[in-house]
Amino acid sequence: MSLYVACTQCPGCHRSRTRKLNGQRVICKTCSKSKECVFQFCYVCQREWPRDAVSTDSCVLPNCALRAALLSAKQIDNPQSSVRGCPYFRACPGCKALLTHDSDGCPNIVCSNCNKEFCFRCMEPECYDDEYDDSDCEDNDPGMKPCVIKNNSEILRQLGL
Structure with a gap:
C-alpha cells in the first residue's frame, strides 16, 4: 500500500x-x-x-473547518433554483457564519447569526440579476452591480480566511 x-x-x-x-x-x-x-x-x-x-x-x-467547507467542490444543482451553480456553502460577509441556501425563491438571504442580508450568488449586499425575476424580491435598480456567481476562493481572500 x-x-x-x-x-x-x-x-x-x-x-x-x-x-x-x-x-x-x-x-x-x-x-x-x-x-x-x-x-x-x-x-x-x-x-x-x-x-x-x-x-x-x-x-x-483558526477556521480550519470553515475553510474546508468553503473549499468543498459541492455545488447547488437544482435546475429550478435561482442559485444553481453556486457553492453549497458560503461564509456570511458580516460574521463569517457558515450558511447555505434552501434553493427556493430569491437568491438573497439573511444570515441567521448577524441578520446581514446579501446575495448568495455574488455575495454583494445589492445586485442586479436580469435572468432572475421573482415577485418576492425588491425591484432591481439599474445602477446596481450585475450579479455574477463568485467562487469561494475569492471569498476566502476577501474575508481573510
Missing part, C-alpha cells in the same frame, strides 16, 4: 504527489525539496501546518 495520496493537492506547488502523515497532516516532497525543509500542510483547510504544532495530528489553525 502506497503512502502517497493522489487526490490531495499541495497548496504550495499545486501537485498531487503528497504523503499523508497522521491525522490531518500531509507532507509535500516537492515543496520540502525546494524549500530545503519539511513542508507540511493540513489536507482539510489547505494551509501550511504550523511549525510549532508538529506534534499534534489535528489542525490548530
Whole structure:
C-alpha cells in the first residue's frame, strides 16, 4: 500500500504527489525539496501546518473547518433554483457564519447569526440579476452591480480566511 495520496493537492506547488502523515497532516516532497525543509500542510483547510504544532495530528489553525467547507467542490444543482451553480456553502460577509441556501425563491438571504442580508450568488449586499425575476424580491435598480456567481476562493481572500 502506497503512502502517497493522489487526490490531495499541495497548496504550495499545486501537485498531487503528497504523503499523508497522521491525522490531518500531509507532507509535500516537492515543496520540502525546494524549500530545503519539511513542508507540511493540513489536507482539510489547505494551509501550511504550523511549525510549532508538529506534534499534534489535528489542525490548530483558526477556521480550519470553515475553510474546508468553503473549499468543498459541492455545488447547488437544482435546475429550478435561482442559485444553481453556486457553492453549497458560503461564509456570511458580516460574521463569517457558515450558511447555505434552501434553493427556493430569491437568491438573497439573511444570515441567521448577524441578520446581514446579501446575495448568495455574488455575495454583494445589492445586485442586479436580469435572468432572475421573482415577485418576492425588491425591484432591481439599474445602477446596481450585475450579479455574477463568485467562487469561494475569492471569498476566502476577501474575508481573510
